[in-house]
Amino acid sequence: MARTPRSGPYICGIDAALDVVSGKWKGLILWELDAHRVRRFSELRRGLPGVTEKMLTQHLREMEKDGLVHREVYAEVPPRVEYSLTEHGHTLNQALGPLGAWGTQRIRREGSEVVDVPAP
Amino acid sequence: MARTPRSGPYICGIDAALDVVSGKWKGLILWELDAHRVRRFSELRRGLPGVTEKMLTQHLREMEKDGLVHREVYAEVPPRVEYSLTEHGHTLNQALGPLGAWGTQRIRREGSEVVDVPAP
DNA sequence: TGCGGTACTTACCTTTTTGTAAGGAGCGGC
DNA sequence: GCCGCTCCTTACAAAAAGGTAAGTACCGCA
Numbered sequence: 580m581a582r583t584p585r586s587g588p589y590i591c592g593i594d595a596a597l598d599v600v601s602g603k604w605k606g607l608i609l610w611e612l613d614a615h616r617v618r619r620f621s622e623l624r625r626g627l628p629g630v631t632e633k634m635l636t637q638h639l640r641e642m643e644k645d646g647l648v649h650r651e652v653y654a655e656v657p658p659r660v661e662y663s664l665t666e667h668g669h670t671l672n673q674a675l676g677p678l679g680a681w682g683t684q685r686i687r688r689e690g691s692e693v694v695d696v697p698a699p
Numbered sequence: 700m701a702r703t704p705r706s707g708p709y710i711c712g713i714d715a716a717l718d719v720v721s722g723k724w725k726g727l728i729l730w731e732l733d734a735h736r737v738r739r740f741s742e743l744r745r746g747l748p749g750v751t752e753k754m755l756t757q758h759l760r761e762m763e764k765d766g767l768v769h770r771e772v773y774a775e776v777p778p779r780v781e782y783s784l785t786e787h788g789h790t791l792n793q794a795l796g797p798l799g800a801w802g803t804q805r806i807r808r809e810g811s812e813v814v815d816v817p818a819p
Numbered sequence: 820t821g822c823g824g825t826a827c828t829t830a831c832c833t834t835t836t837t838g839t840a841a842g843g844a845g846c847g848g849c
Numbered sequence: 850g851c852c853g854c855t856c857c858t859t860a861c862a863a864a865a866a867g868g869t870a871a872g873t874a875c876c877g878c879a
Contacts, residue, residue: 590748592802593726593795599805601721603867606713620826628710631868636827656875657825667805674801675713681794682712685719685787723837740856751838756857776846777855 596674599645604630604638606675609664612648613672617663647671716794719765724750724758726795729784732768733792737783767791 589595600606604627611626612618618626624635639662642648647668653659664672709715720726724747731746732738738746744755759782762768767788773779784792 589802589806590727591730592799592804592806593730594802595806596798596802597720597726598802600717606717607710610711610713621824624826632827633829633869634867637867652826655825657877658827658875660826667808670804671801674797677794677797678716679712681791682709682714682716682718684712684790686709686712686715688787741854752857753839753859754837757837772856775855776844777853778845778857780856 596671599642599647599671600675602638602641604634605642608635608638608642609647609668609672609675612662612664612668617661620660620662623662642668716791719762719767719791720795722758722761724754725762728755728758728762729767729788729792729795732782732784732788737781740780740782743782762788 607627608623611623620635624630624632627635639648639650643650646665649663649665651661653661720729727747728743731743740755744750744752747755759768759770763770766785769783769785771781773781
């Protein structure tokens with residue numbers, strides 16, 4: 580998604596919402612953070628099979644800028660950084676609920692493969 | 700979004716749903732078709748300020764393949780083609796409802812510009 | 820001394836998506 | 850005859866998104 584011509588002008592709410600969720604891993608990041616409340620960088624990486632460190636940081640930074648996730652850095656060695664959903668991130672996730680249900684139906688209809696990621 | 704490695708494997712429903720809605724104009728197309736029930740190609744084009752004919756056909760074809768829109772061709776001269784939502788397209792739109800509301804809130808929060816498209 | 824673990828950044832390259840411009844088929848109107 | 854209308858298609862070009870690989874800094878452990 581474009582980063583520069585960001586933040587509108589939007590034609591409708593869908594537009595504005597899709598803007599913050601579209602990105603290869605954002606849906607999953609939201610899902611992971613919602614399921615676990617708090618996750619460290621490496622936990623997220625392990626939770627998203629195939630994501631690279633670069634993409635993960637990039638997406639997390641964008642979501643932070645969009646006010647969806649909170650980033651807490653602990654000045655320790657080795658470093659520890661914890662990510663969690665903000666209030667807005669949480670409400671977004673709730674708004675995504677029906678969409679997720681629709682998607683699940685679609686998967687069922689199409690008989691597409693689904694990769695199941697076991698929640699630890 | 701990728702067209703070739705389509706239809707999964709998906710990790711969750713959100714994933715599957717976002718796959719069919721991500722595309723620069725898909726949200727708006729859905730919105731237009733939901734608001735007017737039936738629209739001709741040229742009406743859609745006029746309804747989506749800035750869309751090119753190529754992108755519009757491309758997106759409509761993908762959405763047709765995804766079972767979201769129905770395409771009715773009338774063998775007339777000049778040609779007439781009417782687009783409408785299928786049952787799945789309709790339920791998708793309903794599932795997008797909460798997301799749209801969230802987006803509207805976000806726009807309000809951020810004070811982003813919104814381009815209002817007058818519904819004819 | 821060298822390796823592993825953490826959480827990144829940076830430079831570079833490939834793939835995907837979007838845009839630009841042009842053409843086409845058939846008919847009515849001037 | 851030529852223009853305009855409709856709904857596209859095609860070739861090409863630009864922009865954006867994603868991916869690869871390497872490097873950084875600090876410490877504990879063997």
